[in-house]
Amino acid sequence: MSSKKKFKKDGTKYKLMVAILSLVFLFFLSSRIIFNTPMKDEDTPIRKPIEVADNFSLEIASKEFYKNKNVLEIDVIVNEKGNGVPIDLGFKAAEKTDTKAKYKQEIFKITDEYYVIFVHGLPDKWRSVSLQFFDKNVKENGVKNVLSSSAKKVYVAKTSTESFEVFSQQKADFYEAKYIDILIKDAEKLIKDEEENIEKSNDDQKKMLERIESIKSDLEYKTESQKEEANQEITQLQSKINTFKNNNLKSAEVIKEQQEIIKKLTEKKGNLVY
Numbered sequence: 001m002s003s004k005k006k007f008k009k010d011g012t013k014y015k016l017m018v019a020i021l022s023l024v025f026l027f028f029l030s031s032r033i034i035f036n037t038p039m040k041d042e043d044t045p046i047r048k049p050i051e052v053a054d055n056f057s058l059e060i061a062s063k064e065f066y067k068n069k070n071v072l073e074i075d076v077i078v079n080e081k082g083n084g085v086p087i088d089l090g091f092k093a094a095e096k097t098d099t100k101a102k103y104k105q106e107i108f109k110i111t112d113e114y115y116v117i118f119v120h121g122l123p124d125k126w127r128s129v130s131l132q133f134f135d136k137n138v139k140e141n142g143v144k145n146v147l148s149s150s151a152k153k154v155y156v157a158k159t160s161t162e163s164f165e166v167f168s169q170q171k172a173d174f175y176e177a178k179y180i181d182i183l184i185k186d187a188e189k190l191i192k193d194e195e196e197n198i199e200k201s202n203d204d205q206k207k208m209l210e211r212i213e214s215i216k217s218d219l220e221y222k223t224e225s226q227k228e229e230a231n232q233e234i235t236q237l238q239s240k241i242n243t244f245k246n247n248n249l250k251s252a253e254v255i256k257e258q259q260e261i262i263k264k265l266t267e268k269k270g271n272l273v274y
Contacts, residue, residue, distance in 0.1 A: 041096065041128040043157035052133045052152045055082045061114070061182055063156050066167030072119040072129055074156055075178065079113070086112040088136040093119050096128040110172055114179040118169070128157045174274035180265050187258040187265070194251040194258075201244045201251075208237045 044050060049057045061075040078087050093105055104120035119129060132151045215230050222230060 041157040041159065042130075042155040043128065043160045044154045049079070050152060050154055052154065053135060053138075055135060055138065056080050056087050058133060058154065060154065060156070062178070063161040065158065065161040065163050067163060067165055069120065069167040070122045070124065070126070071167045072122055072156065072161065074117040074119075074131070075175065076115050076117065076133075077113055077179075077182070078115060085137060089115050089133060090136045091117060091131050091133045093117075093129055093131050095119075095122055095126050096130070097123060097126060108172070108175070110175045110179060114175070116175050126158055128155055130155050171274050173272040177269050177272050177274055180269045180272075184262050184265050187262050191255050191258045194254050198248050198251050201248050205241050205244050208241050212237050 044060055046061065046063070047059050049059050051057045057079045059077045059079070061077050062073070064073040065071070066073070076089075078089055080087050089107060089109070091105070091107060093103065095101060095103070101123075103122060104118075106118040106120070108116045110116060117131070122129070130153045132153055134151055212234050215234055219227055219230060
């Protein structure tokens with residue numbers, strides 16, 4: 001009888017402990033949801049497209065921190081989608097250690113797609129800055145320059161930034177040159193990808209041609225029905241080879257176009273003064 005009471009008592013203690021732990025977990029979870037703070041020092045990877053609003057997406061191009069002034073620089077690439085009207089980008093920033101603190105915030109439009117953002121005077125022990133973006137052209141409830149309630153956050157963790165000792169704001173041409181370098185690298189990557197596609201395609205074609213020759217050399221030893229099957233396989237292989245050849249022509253066109261783009265971008269960069 002006593003063992004049953006002990007079992008019941010232990011079971012009650014276990015249930016009570018589980019209930020307390022659950023309440024503690026729910027408290028911390030709900031507090032983070034209420035204050036809208038990330039569970040850790042969240043960071044948005046460079047060049048990862050983020051759908052920040054209905055009419056545009058955005059990629060972080062670079063994250064730089066200047067120690068002497070505690071200035072964070074974030075360069076972003078904006079991709080408009082919809083009616084073709086260029087985005088007039090606006091943003092609001094907050095720092096994780098004190099989300100209510102106000103910091104001097106600046107944004108400069110370098111091109112229709114490229115913006116440079118500065119957040120000045122961050123605390124020495126700052127950890128992560130969250131940014132919410134909006135299009136100043138878009139009205140919400142009839143009001144412009146309002147941050148949408150559905151605007152997604154982009155994060156910059158201190159640990160992910162490239163650090164420099166001294167802050168010096170540059171001319172617009174300097175930042176445009178940075179953007180041109182990004183576009184050139186994108187074009188170079190596309191060329192490399194297409195060249196690899198051509199190389200693999202040529203290798204596959206070679207194997208298929210070898211297979212066709214192997215089938216043909218063995219035809220005289222096959223029955224009529226086997227010859228029919230073999231010829232069907234040859235036709236299928238030849239069709240695949242033709243497809244590979246057509247794809248190679250398209251890849252060659254892409255390579256030629258990207259080489260021209262690199263040439264034009266290099267000329268444009270050469271005319272900038274910075």
